[in-house]
Amino acid sequence: MHHIPAALTIAGTDPSGGAGIQADLKTFQELKTYGMSIITSVVAQNTTGVQDVQHITVPMIKQQLDSVLSDIPFQAFKTGMLANVDIMNAISNKISGLAIPYIMDPVMVTTSGDTLISEDSRDYLRESLLPLTTLVTPNVPEAEVIIGETIETSEDMQRAAKRIVHEFGAGAALVKGGHMQGKAVDFLYAGEKMHTFSAERIDTKNTHGTGCTYSAAITAYLSQGYKLSDAVQQAKDFVTAAIRGAFSIGHGSGPTNHWVHRTERVT
Numbered sequence: 001m002h003h004i005p006a007a008l009t010i011a012g013t014d015p016s017g018g019a020g021i022q023a024d025l026k027t028f029q030e031l032k033t034y035g036m037s038i039i040t041s042v043v044a045q046n047t048t049g050v051q052d053v054q055h056i057t058v059p060m061i062k063q064q065l066d067s068v069l070s071d072i073p074f075q076a077f078k079t080g081m082l083a084n085v086d087i088m089n090a091i092s093n094k095i096s097g098l099a100i101p102y103i104m105d106p107v108m109v110t111t112s113g114d115t116l117i118s119e120d121s122r123d124y125l126r127e128s129l130l131p132l133t134t135l136v137t138p139n140v141p142e143a144e145v146i147i148g149e150t151i152e153t154s155e156d157m158q159r160a161a162k163r164i165v166h167e168f169g170a171g172a173a174l175v176k177g178g179h180m181q182g183k184a185v186d187f188l189y190a191g192e193k194m195h196t197f198s199a200e201r202i203d204t205k206n207t208h209g210t211g212c213t214y215s216a217a218i219t220a221y222l223s224q225g226y227k228l229s230d231a232v233q234q235a236k237d238f239v240t241a242a243i244r245g246a247f248s249i250g251h252g253s254g255p256t257n258h259w260v261h262r263t264e265r266v267t
């Protein structure tokens, strides 16, 4: 039988199409993985920020998960916005038995400065969800929240990645350097050596949804059987190209361009 790689995203929405579920599904599709989605919160947002949020009820989130789990196999999954402890707890109960890669994008605050998860859920995320992960992908502010320390240098980023694995129990940690100065350097630590992924910093304000796109690309590559460091390298190339080709649309920080690879192939 023909094997179709499939992946699931569990996250909030972005009706303007740049981040959240919409970014994840576009990325899965572009990378030729069949995409499925569980919506945790409906977020009224656009390139300028978040205007309103409505959380989906816990029974409805559980039912969405059951609908997928009872029907279609998938080879990797990711979580994005999980707004509160009740939602995190429901997800954790449903996914803890799944023996496939789990990528957590520990979404907390958007680039526009809007908070997406409650204060008290940060502890739950750290203590109950992190140990379930294959990989967690914090940006620097998120890594600071997880370890409770300020990160100023690339040595600090590497120390954070190690602590997230050894002290907080994540399977691996990818600490992303989009919020630092100079080259866009990310560090991956999975318990052995430190891997470095580096790209030129692109001078653009259009970075809405980069974290979602990056973690979705890693999830897609893992669903296709790539080993972790190769999946991250492929995803880094994908997100860098997507930032380079980002759209100047909307009145704020525009979205990454998910089909830049295809347009490059066509022209």
Ligand SMILES: Nc1ncnc2c1ncn2[C@@H]1O[C@H](COP(=O)(O)OP(=O)(O)O)[C@@H](O)[C@H]1O
Pocket (backbone or CB within 6 Å): 138, 139, 140, 176, 177, 178, 179, 184, 185, 186, 199, 200, 201, 202, 203, 204, 207, 209, 210, 211, 212, 214, 236, 239, 240, 243
């Ligand atoms: N201006 C940029 N030029 C090149 N790469 C970038 C730029 N901004 C972010 N990145 C990269 O995009 C990815 C997402 O990183 P980051 O912005 O830190 O996460 P988030 O979107 O979660 O805040 C990382 O690989 C980071 O290095």
Ligand SMILES: Cc1ncc(COP(=O)(O)OP(=O)(O)O)c(N)n1
Pocket (backbone or CB within 6 Å): 011, 012, 013, 014, 019, 020, 021, 043, 045, 080, 081, 107, 109, 110, 111, 112, 207, 208, 209, 210, 211, 212, 213
């Ligand atoms: C629903 C939803 N989830 C996550 C984010 C954050 O997206 P991210 O990729 O970290 O990029 P920014 O948009 O914050 O730059 C979001 N905005 N919405």
